[in-house]
Amino acid sequence: MSVTTGPHRPSRVRVSTVMGRVVIALIPAVAVHTWVFGTGVLVQMALAVGWAYLFEGVMLWARGRALGPFISDHSAALAGVLLALCLPPLAPWYVGATGMLFAIVVAKHLYGGLGQNLFNPAMVGFAVVIIAFPESLTHWVTPRSVDGAVPDMITVLRAIFTGHLPSGMAWDALSQATPLDQIRQGLAAGQTLTEIGQDPMFGGLGSAGWEWIALAYGLGGLYLLKTQTITWHVPGAVVLATVILSLPGWLIDPDQFRSPLQQLMSGALVMAAFFIATDPVTGSATPKGKVVFGIGVALITLAIRAWGGYPDGVAFAVLLMNLCVPLIDAYTRPTIFGHGSARSASSAAKRTERP
Amino acid sequence: MNAAPAPFPGGRTLAHHKAAPLAQPIVPAPRPRALNLPLHGYAGEPEPDLEARLQVQPGQRVVAGELLLAHQDDAHPALHAPLAGVFTGLHRCAAPTDPWAAAQHLQIEVATDAEPVQPPDDAPADLDLTGVSATDVIEALKRCGVVGLGGARFPTAEKVRHGQGAVETLIINGVGCEPYIACDEALMYARPRAIILGARLLARALAARRIVIALEDPVADAHGSLVTRLNDDLQALGPVDVEIDVVQVPERYPQGAERQLIQTLTGQAIPHHQLPQSFGLLVSNVATAASAFDATIHQRPLTHRVVTVTGPAMAQPMNVYAPIGSAVADLIELAGGRPDDNARWVLGGPLSGQPIHNLAASIDKGSLCVLGLPEESSSARQSPLPCINCGFCVSVCPAQLLPQQLFKLAQHGQHTEAQALGMMDCIECGLCAEVCPSHLPLVDAYRHSKDWLRAQQRDERAQQRAKRRFDARQARIEKQQSADQARRQARAERLQSQAAAQSEIEAALARARAKKTGPHSPTESGKTGKTGESGDKGNGGDPAT
Ligand code: SF4
Ligand code: SF4
Numbered sequence: 001m002s003v004t005t006g007p008h009r010p011s012r013v014r015v016s017t018v019m020g021r022v023v024i025a026l027i028p029a030v031a032v033h034t035w036v037f038g039t040g041v042l043v044q045m046a047l048a049v050g051w052a053y054l055f056e057g058v059m060l061w062a063r064g065r066a067l068g069p070f071i072s073d074h075s076a077a078l079a080g081v082l083l084a085l086c087l088p089p090l091a092p093w094y095v096g097a098t099g100m101l102f103a104i105v106v107a108k109h110l111y112g113g114l115g116q117n118l119f120n121p122a123m124v125g126f127a128v129v130i131i132a133f134p135e136s137l138t139h140w141v142t143p144r145s146v147d148g149a150v151p152d153m154i155t156v157l158r159a160i161f162t163g164h165l166p167s168g169m170a171w172d173a174l175s176q177a178t179p180l181d182q183i184r185q186g187l188a189a190g191q192t193l194t195e196i197g198q199d200p201m202f203g204g205l206g207s208a209g210w211e212w213i214a215l216a217y218g219l220g221g222l223y224l225l226k227t228q229t230i231t232w233h234v235p236g237a238v239v240l241a242t243v244i245l246s247l248p249g250w251l252i253d254p255d256q257f258r259s260p261l262q263q264l265m266s267g268a269l270v271m272a273a274f275f276i277a278t279d280p281v282t283g284s285a286t287p288k289g290k291v292v293f294g295i296g297v298a299l300i301t302l303a304i305r306a307w308g309g310y311p312d313g314v315a316f317a318v319l320l321m322n323l324c325v326p327l328i329d330a331y332t333r334p335t336i337f338g339h340g341s342a343r344s345a346s347s348a349a350k351r352t353e354r355p
Numbered sequence: 356m357n358a359a360p361a362p363f364p365g366g367r368t369l370a371h372h373k374a375a376p377l378a379q380p381i382v383p384a385p386r387p388r389a390l391n392l393p394l395h396g397y398a399g400e401p402e403p404d405l406e407a408r409l410q411v412q413p414g415q416r417v418v419a420g421e422l423l424l425a426h427q428d429d430a431h432p433a434l435h436a437p438l439a440g441v442f443t444g445l446h447r448c449a450a451p452t453d454p455w456a457a458a459q460h461l462q463i464e465v466a467t468d469a470e471p472v473q474p475p476d477d478a479p480a481d482l483d484l485t486g487v488s489a490t491d492v493i494e495a496l497k498r499c500g501v502v503g504l505g506g507a508r509f510p511t512a513e514k515v516r517h518g519q520g521a522v523e524t525l526i527i528n529g530v531g532c533e534p535y536i537a538c539d540e541a542l543m544y545a546r547p548r549a550i551i552l553g554a555r556l557l558a559r560a561l562a563a564r565r566i567v568i569a570l571e572d573p574v575a576d577a578h579g580s581l582v583t584r585l586n587d588d589l590q591a592l593g594p595v596d597v598e599i600d601v602v603q604v605p606e607r608y609p610q611g612a613e614r615q616l617i618q619t620l621t622g623q624a625i626p627h628h629q630l631p632q633s634f635g636l637l638v639s640n641v642a643t644a645a646s647a648f649d650a651t652i653h654q655r656p657l658t659h660r661v662v663t664v665t666g667p668a669m670a671q672p673m674n675v676y677a678p679i680g681s682a683v684a685d686l687i688e689l690a691g692g693r694p695d696d697n698a699r700w701v702l703g704g705p706l707s708g709q710p711i712h713n714l715a716a717s718i719d720k721g722s723l724c725v726l727g728l729p730e731e732s733s734s735a736r737q738s739p740l741p742c743i744n745c746g747f748c749v750s751v752c753p754a755q756l757l758p759q760q761l762f763k764l765a766q767h768g769q770h771t772e773a774q775a776l777g778m779m780d781c782i783e784c785g786l787c788a789e790v791c792p793s794h795l796p797l798v799d800a801y802r803h804s805k806d807w808l809r810a811q812q813r814d815e816r817a818q819q820r821a822k823r824r825f826d827a828r829q830a831r832i833e834k835q836q837s838a839d840q841a842r843r844q845a846r847a848e849r850l851q852s853q854a855a856a857q858s859e860i861e862a863a864l865a866r867a868r869a870k871k872t873g874p875h876s877p878t879e880s881g882k883t884g885k886t887g888e889s890g891d892k893g894n895g896g897d898p899a900t
Contacts, residue, residue: 007796228747280745285760329760336755337754338626
């Protein structure tokens with residue numbers, strides 16, 4: 001007779017299920033991304049996931065952990081997918097490799113592995129490559145909706161594996177600055193947003209191509225909400241805070257301040273709202289804390305976009321908020337059942353005196 | 356209270372798995388060879404004054420219902436022989452869910468001609484309760500060893516005595532919210548009138564003004580609505596002095612937990628360190644109410660209870676009317692299970708139950724359910740992963756705790772810190788462990804932590820008691836000493852004043868002799884002596900009083 005401790009009916013939703021759901025929820029975004037920017041993202045993804053499993057396996061072995069249960073939890077793969085989605089589709093292979101090295105080896109395993117890391121691994125990886133390879137990160141493919149074409153597979157593979165384009169092609173023809181970068185440079189050059197916004201790269205909702213990807217992330221996010229993989233707290237807080245924080249400026253001076261819609265639809269804010277800031281391990285444990293965390297991510301991102309040295313600040317915003325989690329958790333503990341608004345026994349007794 | 360019930364926080368709606376055992380009436384357990392009646396109080400501590408309270412000698416024949424262990428000071432209920440046989444003595448055997456604790460058991464070799472006891476019939480519709488006083492009820496509860504049958508085993512007489520006068524509303528808990536456990540529903544189908552009358556008797560003992568019978572009615576479609584049933588019986592029993600309502604609560608685990616039920620019915624959230632009595636409320640299980648009826652009206656001691664024997668490992672899930680002290684293995688066999696199967700045997704429900712370590716162990720008055728769940732093969736059963744802080748446990752926790760933080764603290768032995776974060780508020784409902792994607796044994800960790808904290812409190816209390824005793828002794832000694840001191844001093848003073856009086860007299864005499872004049876000097880000196888003496892007496896008498 002075997003006697004094992006509880007739970008007697010272990011949940012069918014396992015860690016791998018949770019991670020798997022997040023990957024499934026990313027499918028629409030990956031599809032739109034591929035349509036908008038070409039197959040580069042798929043190659044980046046394959047490489048990043050490959051590195052993820054490699055580094056994960058090596059680190060588990062080095063730390064003397066069981067390979068089976070941990071490698072099959074798919075958390076490393078998820079980090080790979082998320083990083084790949086942040087990289088320019090034609091970034092050379094070593095960019096992703098460096099990112100994953102820092103994501104899995106440093107951010108995850110050196111902090112104790114699954115469940116122990118303080119910082120979001122994918123964002124640590126991304127922050128490292130932003131700093132290490134600023135040049136590679138500026139070459140974003142021009143969206144299909146702007147110039148009607150995306151690089152073919154040959155171009156993609158050559159660019160990623162050799163770092164060069166096939167002869168006869170120039171980066172300038174293939175790529176352009178991201179809308180966020182364009183705005184930053186335009187504003188710095190003294191242009192108004194109306195002038196900058198004339199460019200077709202700003203599409204219908206504020207950011208051609210990107211806006212559709214953002215909507216696809218939102219769609220995937222709804223699936224995560226529906227399956228109760230995440231709660232509304234983080235995405236709700238990020239989206240609402242973005243709108244509320246960017247609304248007054250835009251109402252006062254739309255030439256200097258971006259509209260809430262454009263803020264949301266450009267860059268990685270929606271992705272962060274549903275897929276990055278919702279990372280359970282590095283997020284707040286309490287419902288209220290999740291709201292605070294989401295507001296913080298939105299606030300710091302908008303601040304970096306407005307005044308910072310980088311066009312998008314999501315990665316740094318998430319990492320900064322990761323840093324604040326212990327503090328947030330300590331101040332946002334839920335009120336224990338009966339401890340909060342409970343009327344005291346004596347007043348309740350008085351209440352029952354009433355006929 | 357009939358208004359739309361306010362939901363309690365957290366919780367989860369679960370499949371109830373109750374239809375199978377309720378498909379047939381309660382089955383009387385066949386005659387067992389022996390019964391081992393566990394001896395442990397409701398808090399799990401050993402029974403005090405065992406020798407003095409034992410009413411039978413080893414080797415003595417006992418009849419069914421005979422008193423084995425006398426009731427003591429309300430906290431330690433009486434225990435009776437469920438079936439006729441021979442009392443063979445005290446036996447130490449393993450407790451079912453705790454492999455390390457050997458508990459004392461009263462063992463009865465059941466007579467070969469002993470008839471299995473049938474589940475009692477329901478109460479007649481025309482029973483008259485007038486003339487039964489509060490004292491009658493409490494005495495009957497004591498005499499018949501009635502305890503809380505919802506699992507807590509708290510002596511009912513004690514509970515009622517504490518609640519007397521303070522309780523306005525008596526809540527009769529028929530909310531068997533945990534999946535698989537169907538003993539309360541079975542009883543409500545079988546004995547609705549006994550439950551209602553028992554509730555009225557308890558309300559009378561408490562001087563409560565209203566009764567709310569709360570239930571979920573999970574199998575209303577298959578077996579008929581319990582709410583209708585109870586309401587019909589309320590009609591049939593006629594008008595009474597207390598207001599009685601039957602309230603159907605939403606199916607949501609752990610709706611049947613005392614404080615969660617109160618929250619749903621009254622909107623009042625009672626913290627763990629306060630008692631419902633302080634809020635004019637008292638919750639009692641339906642089986643306890645029926646048992647109170649049996650005790651008061653039929654003087655029937657509590658010797659049997661309805662146990663649900665169920666789960667996928669049983670061929671025929673059923674509710675068994677089982678004598679207290681029945682072996683778990685016998686019950687499993689009765690329901691068509693095979694004790695040597697590689698199943699997960701659980702005492703209690705799938706969420707809050709505890710694994711059974713020894714199937715030869717026996718049930719007590721608080722055993723609701725014997726559950727056999729199929730054990731997944733070891734490869735399918737994932738070893739626990741680290742907590743990923745997913746927060747699933749936070750969303751379901753009805754006590755609104757942060758289970759993942761409590762778990763980490765408990766694991767690291769930081770029980771005092773865990774207590775500060777509400778460890779004692781955990782109601783051990785088991786929901787957090789059931790939703791945990793890392794399959795962490797959360798509740799096991801909490802049980803350990805709470806045991807540690809309780810032991811600590813006991814230690815502290817023992818220390819305080821020792822300190823109080825020491826201080827009292829010290830004070831007594833000091834008082835004694837100061838009294839002695841005072842007495843000594845008083846005597847010294849008296850001697851001194853006598854000496855002084857003496858010398859004064861002598862001095863006076865000397866003066867008199869010297870002057871040979873007026874005779875009033877001795878009177879003066881007599882006065883002085885007298886005053887001194889009465890002062891003495893006062894001083895001497897004081898410390899003694
Ligand atoms: S459900 Fe399990 S893994 Fe998730 S936060 Fe709670 S303890 Fe951690
Ligand atoms: S067992 Fe305790 S911590 Fe877990 S959900 Fe229930 S009350 Fe909350």
